[in-house]
Amino acid sequence: MAEALSPHLPCLLWLVPLLPLLAGGITAFMPDRMGRQASWLALGALFVSCGIALAALACMLVPVHEPVSHAVFTPITWFSFGDVALKVGLVLDPLSAAMGAMVSFVAFWIFLYSTGYMKSEARFGRFFCFLSLFSGAMLLVVYSNSLLLLFMAWELVGLASYLLIGFYFEKPSAAAAAQKAFITTRVGDMAFFLGMIWLYGQTHTLLFFNDGKGLLETGALGSLAGVTTVGGLTVSAAAALLLLVGAMGKSGQVPLHTWLPDAMEGPTPVSALIHAATMVAAGVFLVARTHPIFMNSGATGLPLTATAWIGGITALYAACVALGQNDIKRILAYSTVSQLGFMMVALGTGGVAAAMFHLIAHAFFKALLFLSAGSVIHGCHDEQDIRRMGGLAKAMPKTFITYAVGMMALAGFPFVFSGFWSKEAVLHSAETWPGGHGPFLLAATAALLTAFYMTRQALLVFFGKPRSPGVSHPHESPPVILVPLFVLAAGAVLLALIGTPMWPWFEEWLKGETAVFDGSALTHPEALKLIGLSLVLVTAGVTASWLVYRHPSGDSRAPDPLEGKLGGAWKFLGDGMRFDATYEKFIIAPLAVLAGVVDGIERQLFVPLMALAEGLIKMIGRWTGTTDEKGLNDGFNHMCSSLQGGAESASASQSGRPQAYLRAIGLGASVLLILYFWLIA
Amino acid sequence: MRVPALIALVMAASASCGWAAEAPNRSLLAPEALPRLPQRLVELGLEALKAPDWLVAIGSFAAAAGTVVAVFLTAFALLSLIERKTLARIQNRIGPNRAGPFGLLQPVADGIKMLTKEDIVPTKSEWFLHLLAPVMIVIPSILALGVIPYGREWVPVDLPLGLLFFFAAGTMTELAVFIAGWASGSKFPMLGAMRAISQMVSYELPLIISATSVVMLSGTLSLSGIVEAQAGFHLGFIPAWYILTPWGFVAGVIFLIAGNAESNRCPFDLPEGESEIVAGHMTEYSGFKYALFFMGEYLGLFAISGLGITLFLGGWQPPLPGLGFVPSWIWFFGKLAAVIFFFLWVRGTFPRVRIDQLMRFAWLCLIPVSLLTLPVAAIWQYSGKGALGWLLCSAILLVPFIILTVRFNRRMATNNRRYTFAE
């Protein structure tokens, strides 16, 4: 089937992103009452694009002819002005094939889940329109061969996230969250844009692979490395840093992460799809895609060290904050931030394959956790505060099972779950990083805390007794919600197979070689050390959490046990280390003041200026008017009247009175006669 | 008293203008030259006093004028009486017979009455013109009388242009009538004056035209010449007067009618028609001025009839061959009496004529016929004045006469009036 498809791959691959976009467009014009048909359309479109993506993955897996690192499809000139032509195109290489397959597969099951979850929603069709728009854009980001096309898709994804976070726009908090998400990601996008322009300025091309002339090919990389700019940085380093800031914005790294926890205002499937599996991964994907530019300035170059450290800090910070959260979805959100930190650490320390494997695994089990949380919320009649839940295991056994699988994968229970292996790979690459052990230590403590807060959540939600009436008799979710949960759970488990050291198939595939099964890999001393470390971290986290939360208090208003021990620190963690407050004070307030100042200047300076200008113009107008009136009109009138006067006085002589004429004749005659006598006689 | 002095002065002025006047000196007492007696006496007296001859000339003129004035003033007085007597007889009544035997002193009575009446001058009138008007009416009549040849021996002033002088003087009366009418200030005299003037102007034309036919035949403008032209007798006993020629008869009749109208008498006495405009242009006059008006009128009558006699009735020519011994002026004054009687007779019988009929009669009847007499006279002259002349002339003259009279009878008939009684 793969060989049959391969010759048509170029146009088929275009279909993958375009079909969901098309579906989104059509559903946008459908009236709300045709919600059902809209969801079927979206599902159908995604199903087809998922099929094509898997086929493309298959093609990459079974190389038809000699192993080709990437299949570049002829770029289309999208825009040409003068002699410059901007080209866009798609590329199919193991990285994009894997990401494309993962994104479409997860998205498909989340679509299915949301048809059930969102059934009671009035604007059903609109929801699916945004979802399909998002998935189309995400696929475009994945398959794009041009940094420009990637940036455009990047913006579309940002827009989709804004629309979906603000789906319940009548809630002010949702609207504010959407706006906050959009603006913070825009800060990142601005850096991304500057980096892109700089790259273009330097290499005059934005295509990644353009048979030798592409951005990521040696020629361009060489030219980038050669030029040193401000601060001794080479162009590639500076551009890489800018791209890193773009990635941080989108993936919610420390300074720009505040929007992610608030993004939970959106419906749960949105959180699952966007803020767990795909969009947040786009940042990591970007860094992975443009990794050669990062590597251009050396393994311990500034871009990579920066990435590693930022990843580590984010991981530890998010894990600590997750401890103090009481909302079921906010805990998962902070856990996502921390896992992204892990991926950044992997990227920074050179483990691109580890980062990608962790990304894909994380996508599966985090989506699983979110959807099960959704099912719990659905069951508890939209109750989100874990302090008011308890003892749901008995009431929602299926949901509990899937949640348990996800929790264990995330926490990194040994051997069975993909989470364990992907985290282990990350730690391995961090540990082997020549640039120092800082990120490794940060990542390790983060792993410990991850295990702790996931167990806390599990204990508070599923064990003990229900602590509020709403939660007293929860009902199990319908199958349309449960089936996707089971599928994702299976995925979280099966993925472990491709990432274990014994058969590092995924890592080799990414590099273009074929993996060979090596049972002895476990026995390497270094590998054993790492596995041992992971085991120790996980068990420590779980047992500590179990000890603290073994006997949850019956009263929902009782303070959290940890709160008793940590006291003020607990509150501090709860507020997300008051990042929002600090931003508010240090960035937004000065901006407001600046705005005030500018407004003042405007009022004091420009308004009088405008008044002055207006006065000037009026004066000129009046002046010209008067000159026109007085000078021209009156002058003309005067001339006419004097002419008329002259004419009248002249005509007065023709008075019609005969005697006057006679007198004239008399005088004339006498004068003539006098002349006659005087001259002649 | 001022008025007679004024008359004398004007007479003297005209005389003193040095008109050539030879004074034939014949025997004083010859009957023929009786009328010249006073003039001759004055001349002799002055020559006896050896006055310079211009003084002598003036004296003789004065005497001549005096005689004319005297004669005709007495005639005027008689005429006023005779007129009333004849009118009375026509109306089958006696007339004035109280003042003196057979009313002979009636004129004296009238004169005294006129003199004693108060002389009223209206305030709005122009006093000088008001005074001048009656004088200007009398003067032309007297001037005219001065020119007419009364006898073979006696023509107060014999002018070569006698006829022209007569008519020139005659035109002054119109101006005088206007002044009389206008100067008295009020409307009736003005209306009367305008009517009188239009009438006199209209009738002056036929008067002059008929006279020209006589001038054409007699070849001279001087009246004595015209009288001599009428001397002699046709067929032994028919005097060669112009009246006895076809054109002469017609011209004569027209002359008399026009003369009648000229002096505002009877059928044409519209100006002072008592019933309509009180006394016409004489309403504002009273006392002696009013008398002067009457004097002017009667003297005018005498002048016109005198001229008529000289032109058509052969002046002082005796009617029959054998009567040469009778002084010529007797014939003149006899004819004068006859013509005057004719006028009185006309006055007594004819009804007054309306102003438009009067004007139409003058312009549509008299003037055309009088114009016709000129060629007819020429024809008469060159057709040998015999039977042939009679035949032709009478034929030519009868045709328009018949046409006019037939039409006039129809036209002149007074259309029946519709009297609308006041509601």
Next chain:
Amino acid sequence: MTPLPLLLTLSALLFTLGLFAVLTRRNAILILVGIELMLNAANINFIAFWRYGPPDVDLTGPLSVVFSIAIAAAEAAVGLAIILMVFRHTRSTDLNRLDSLHG
């Protein structure tokens, strides 16, 4: 000393008086009076020259005077007729008011 210069001055003065009347009188009829005066001034000249001027056999002086008198009479008649007609039309003989031809 012939009276000719006297007569000439008389006629000149009479002519000027006539002209003066024509130029100043506002009443159309009185203008005719002026015209009559001017004509008579001319006639006086004719007769003066006929009487005291060079001998002239065929009596041109008096003849032209007779003709001039005839024509003057005709002129006066037509003039007055016209004036009457104008008066009937405009109820006024004041020349300054009869200026409907003015420019």
Next chain:
Amino acid sequence: MIPLLILSPLILLAALGAVWKARPVHAALLLALTLALVAVFYLTVGAEFVGLVQFMVYVGGVAILIVFALLITRPGDEAAEVARRPRSLALGLSCVAPVLGLLLYAFSKGLPVDVAGETNPPLPVKAVGMELFGNAVPAVLAVAVLLTAVLIGAALFARDPGKKPEPPIG
């Protein structure tokens, strides 16, 4: 010579009156007087025929005509005439003076030098008649035609068309 000396001032005085008198009728009558005096002048100079014709035509005809016209049009604004005196006097004199000067100058230069006294005999009427109907017959005919035309024309002009006259202008 003496009658002339008496007569010319009279004529001038009467003419002055005719020209200057405020009341129109008085002016017309004074005109009649001037015309009569001129006729007298003709008589004194010896041209009787012309004098009498002048007297008949002018005094009898034209003067009456003028006076009649004055009666019909009844001009009454003596006051305005008087009011206008100074201005009209100045205006008139300014136009007339040069003409008078010219005439006198012309006469003073144009006088025939060798004029003795009364050169021509008094006017014989017969000579006038012969002359009139001898050499000047065409002129007489022309004047005749003119006079008839005037007679008819004047009658037509003065005929009242029977409709009410329009209101006065102004």
